[in-house]
Amino acid sequence: METEAIPFARPSIGKEEEEAVLRVLRSGWLTTGAEALAFEEEFAAFLEGPPLPSPAPGKPPLPPLRALAVNSATSGLHLALEALGVGPGDLVLVPSYTFTSTAEVARYLGAEAVFVDLRPGTFHLDPGALERILARLSKGLPPYPQRGGCGPRGRPRALIPVHYGGLPCDMGALRDICRRYDLGIVEDAAHSFPSLIPGADLGDAAGPAAYAGTLGDAGVFSFYATKPIATGEGGMVVTRNQALADRIAVMRSHGIDRTVWNRYTDRGASWYYEVIEAGFKDNFPDLLAALGRVQLKRAPVLLERRCAIARRYDEAFGEERRFLIPPTGGGDARHLYPLRLREGGLKRDEFIRELQKRGIGVSVHFIPLHLMPYYKKRYALEPEDLPESLRAFEQVISLPIWPDMGEDRVERVIQAVKAIAG
Ligand SMILES: Cc1ncc(COP(=O)(O)O)c(C=O)c1O
Numbered sequence: 001m002e003t004e005a006i007p008f009a010r011p012s013i014g015k016e017e018e019e020a021v022l023r024v025l026r027s028g029w030l031t032t033g034a035e036a037l038a039f040e041e042e043f044a045a046f047l048e049g050p051p052l053p054s055p056a057p058g059k060p061p062l063p064p065l066r067a068l069a070v071n072s073a074t075s076g077l078h079l080a081l082e083a084l085g086v087g088p089g090d091l092v093l094v095p096s097y098t099f100t101s102t103a104e105v106a107r108y109l110g111a112e113a114v115f116v117d118l119r120p121g122t123f124h125l126d127p128g129a130l131e132r133i134l135a136r137l138s139k140g141l142p143p144y145p146q147r148g149g150c151g152p153r154g155r156p157r158a159l160i161p162v163h164y165g166g167l168p169c170d171m172g173a174l175r176d177i178c179r180r181y182d183l184g185i186v187e188d189a190a191h192s193f194p195s196l197i198p199g200a201d202l203g204d205a206a207g208p209a210a211y212a213g214t215l216g217d218a219g220v221f222s223f224y225a226t227k228p229i230a231t232g233e234g235g236m237v238v239t240r241n242q243a244l245a246d247r248i249a250v251m252r253s254h255g256i257d258r259t260v261w262n263r264y265t266d267r268g269a270s271w272y273y274e275v276i277e278a279g280f281k282d283n284f285p286d287l288l289a290a291l292g293r294v295q296l297k298r299a300p301v302l303l304e305r306r307c308a309i310a311r312r313y314d315e316a317f318g319e320e321r322r323f324l325i326p327p328t329g330g331g332d333a334r335h336l337y338p339l340r341l342r343e344g345g346l347k348r349d350e351f352i353r354e355l356q357k358r359g360i361g362v363s364v365h366f367i368p369l370h371l372m373p374y375y376k377k378r379y380a381l382e383p384e385d386l387p388e389s390l391r392a393f394e395q396v397i398s399l400p401i402w403p404d405m406g407e408d409r410v411e412r413v414i415q416a417v418k419a420i421a422g
Helices: 015-027 033-047 073-083 101-108 127-138 169-179 240-249 261-265 286-315 348-357 373-378 386-397 406-421
Strands: 066-070 090-095 112-116 155-159 183-186 196-198 209-211 218-220 235-239 339-342 396-399
Touching: 015 286, 033 066, 033 196, 033 261, 033 286, 066 073, 066 240, 073 101, 073 183, 073 218, 073 235, 073 240, 090 101, 090 127, 101 112, 101 235, 112 127, 127 155, 127 169, 155 169, 169 183, 235 240, 286 339, 348 396, 348 406, 386 396
Parallel strands: 090 112, 090 155, 155 183, 183 218
Antiparallel strands: 066 235, 196 209, 218 235, 339 396
């Protein structure tokens, strides 16, 4: 009997999701409307709600978190940078070890991406490397000293840290550097719903915990098909900065001053609107919002199932196979399970081929962006210019970790890895 292939990822979709989508299909209103609004409110409430402790006594309350649904995390990152005023001549600092969205949004706005290497032994951008690059730029030097100086020139304006695989970055260190160099922060939390960070310092209005995505000027989540909560395509921007939220709300729907839902429900003047900017078409339809609302409700259960798989993998593979050194001792959405391959063992590509032969879906997160033809050429970069990103790329593969895998599939993955690794 042929054994069933195990896909790398698979969304957890049940009856409740089906019924929610059917309800919208039958309602007569498919695009952005009441469902999207409810999803935004529920999403913000989740990130502000229990188990978060209340602010320390004597600290002022934080401004309310606003959530804005968009058609992808890529759009959300773009809108957040746009609202921060990023434009031509500006530099946006990003890890090289990420998906292309994180950097391409800078290029949409005519700004340039500056790649920052990983902190050794982790999947996170290195605050030390960030600081060295910023110090060089502030002296009018190019960001990298290699070959007499390479990389783009310009004015550093924003940082996009990536909470890789759901594991939160050291936001305390990054916020401190960004404050000193006057950089905006847009957290790429595409993988991180939900990653609770115990001990997160919110600075002015400190609370002893916060969710990844709520610690920068804005945070962006993805609902792409493989993500922790999935609607096929979609994303959410969250921010406590009300001016930023207002700008994003207008720019995500063509730069029009009123939403189509508002025009539909305001019978007094339903046809009238004004275009106040040349905006974009980035709104999130109700059909998907209905799906998102159910996934949001199920998020804690889906997280617990991924955590149980990760615990079993940890037990089977041991500490030395893990590349993770949680810098915050914090929560982890467990979107990915990265496995470090043993030095001197099978090389990555061969290891992957062996897993695929056994019907195990596998992926690589990420091919560093400074290796990509477009950026390599544009910024005259060589692979060794960011050695830690290169090392992680060569040593790490991602194993399946989806909520409905079940114990049998998890054990099959473990047996396959053990058989190949010897
Ligand atoms: C780190 C990271 N950022 C951003 C994105 C973009 O997400 P979306 O597909 O929702 O635009 C992805 C998608 O895989 C990602 O992995």
